[in-house]
Amino acid sequence: MTQNIDQVFAALADPTRRAILAMLLEDDMAVTDVAEPFEMSLAAISKHLGVLTNAGLISQEKRGRVKWCKLEPDAMRDASIWMQGFGQFEPVNLDAFERFLAQELPEGLSQHEKDDT
Known part of the structure; x- marks a missing residue:
């Protein structure tokens, strides 16, 4: 999973x-x-x-x-269930999750993710 x-x-x-x-x-x-x-x-x-x-x-x-x-x-089901565990997100509310990550993760990690894609 x-x-x-x-x-x-x-x-x-x-x-x-x-x-x-x-x-x-x-x-x-x-x-x-x-x-x-x-x-x-x-x-x-x-x-x-x-x-x-x-x-x-x-x-x-x-x-x-x-x-x-x-x-x-259906491929998003496990990810959606994982996000629901935080209680802040509606099922597959990816925009809210992206905003959460942008606030919580250090800037360097965001650049690292860009390099991986």
Whole structure:
């Protein structure tokens, strides 16, 4: 469970990946459609999608020549349960959790996390 939570939080640490998840709340999307609103290469988006897939937050499926992405919301369940243990967070209120971490963690750690992504 700890490794899964670590992967979920690492995946959610990046604003691009959070934006991708928000887009996938609406419906499944082709990788090219996911990439469209971002000013980065398709390879960079694919890397973000790989991180989300490895964390179990999305699944990818090839349909013909097109690769589709689908949100897997159950992957956040363990992380949500862990956050609820602090009593300050609603289930999957990631914005509140991000604000909490920004207040509690030293600046150096935030830069270290940026270097890891």
